[in-house]
Amino acid sequence: MTLRAGILGFGVAGRYFHAPLLRAAGFSIPAVVTSKPDSAREYLGKVDVLGSADELLARDDIDLVVIASPSTLHAPQAAAALRAGKHVVVDKPAAASTLELTDLDQLASSSRRKLAVFHNRRWDSDFLTMKKLIDAGQLGEINSYHARWDRFRPQVTDRWRDRDEPGNGILYDLGTHLIDQTVVLFGMPEWLYANAFIQRENSVTVDGFEILLGKGKLRITLGVSLLTADGGYRYRVNGSRASFLKAGLDQQEAQLRAGAEPNEHFFGVEPAEQWGTLVYGETGQREVVTPETGRWLSFYEDMRTAIEDDGPVPVSAAQAYDTIRIIEAALTSSAMGCRIDLQPDAPLVSR
Incomplete structure (x- = not known):
């Protein structure tokens, strides 16, 4: 049926x-x-x-x-x-x-x-590529992870996203994706420092942030600015063997807005000028990495299976809980100017 x-x-x-x-x-x-x-x-x-x-x-x-x-x-x-x-x-x-x-x-x-x-950015081309490299050990032991999502949006709009209401602001918007990807890759961090701020004229909700997180020796930095004309690298991942550098945004949103359908053969394919680069530490050799194909469609395919076969959903409330927990901690850290410890993890029914 x-x-x-x-x-x-x-x-x-x-x-x-x-x-x-x-x-x-x-x-x-x-x-x-x-x-x-x-x-x-x-x-x-x-x-x-x-x-x-x-x-x-x-x-x-x-x-x-x-x-x-x-x-x-x-x-x-x-x-x-x-x-x-x-x-x-x-x-x-x-x-x-x-x-x-x-x-x-x-x-x-x-x-x-x-x-x-709907944490669809787990199925971005760049994230799938980066995760594959990390899981395969091609970068070695990861010591630092840097992810940004900078934009140039200097004007405050009258849209609901820019209103001072619960769940609005850039931490809950783009920050949700950056944090979710981080937890998927490395699990729950142990602590964080954060600065969530307002920079744009007439803005009434958070429109920028910088977060430093730690887990053992690993250091993670996440950030968003809406006043950046050149976003630079989206990801910089440094390991004991190599680093991975990646600029540009996944193509699926732009393709959908342009009228493409998710089952077309070119959907989710990254243009060659956006392909990421491996830099090997011992030699300095640079290698362009053929990316994975982005596939947001996987979310709804997995959701259909979950309903039909009573299986697990693609992104559970327990996983989303971790992301919101970090956002709450980041807002507290910014307001109090202090480090927030995130361990031990808080329980959730379906965890």
């Missing part, structure tokens, strides 16, 4: 991320909730355009609810969908606090429904 998904929110995320990936993974989309009916019908064709989340949750022809609404609505809408007996994918951040995430995880467990968080 074809699984049926309803999308709650059809802005950029709903239209360009979730809808194409859902269809390519074999889901049908009978209904969406949006104030932009023309956009939904232009892409999906015959689809019911609804005016409220309650209308979507009341339908019996929806197996999975995908929450692509503003961040402040993620946790309450995910809870409502679980209570309505639906499986749920919620866009990042799943919640503004670890307490909310714990409640969602417990609710998903008690309702026997699948809850997954």
Whole structure:
């Protein structure tokens, strides 16, 4: 039987991320909730355009609810969908606090429904390439990891992302991806120092940050600036044998916005001018690395399997909990000007 998904929110995320990936993974989309009916019908064709989340949750022809609404609505809408007996994918951040995430995880467990968080950047080309190099030992023992996501966005907009509300700000936006990737690669850090700040004129929420994290001898630095014309390297990973340097952004978002579909042969392929470089420590020899193909589609393929076969979801609430825990610690560290210890790890029901 074809699984049926309803999308709650059809802005950029709903239209360009979730809808194409859902269809390519074999889901049908009978209904969406949006104030932009023309956009939904232009892409999906015959689809019911609804005016409220309650209308979507009341339908019996929806197996999975995908929450692509503003961040402040993620946790309450995910809870409502679980209570309505639906499986749920919620866009990042799943919640503004670890307490909310714990409640969602417990609710998903008690309702026997699948809850997954859309941390799609685990399937970026550059991240898959970097992880493969690290896992294969090609860099040796990693001693430092540097990841940045700088942009030039000097103007503050009137969009929900720039409003002073829980779950907004760059730490919860781009920071969520950088932190999630870090935990996937190295596990939970032991401590952090952080500076979360506002730089842009008229900004009312965090629009930049620098975080230093440690785990044993490993040092990790993560950062975002919205006032940087040249972002430089996205990743610099240094090991006992070699370093890996990588600039440029994964292509999947740009391809989806341009109208490409996730099952086209060129989807997720990095242009040659963006390929990363290995630099060997003993010789200084430089080697261009053929990248892995980015594949956000894997998220929804894994979600479909999780629902059909009662298997694990692609990104669990427990994994998302670790990311939000680090964000909370970073905000505390910045406010107090102190180091925050992250060990021992806090429990979560489904961990």
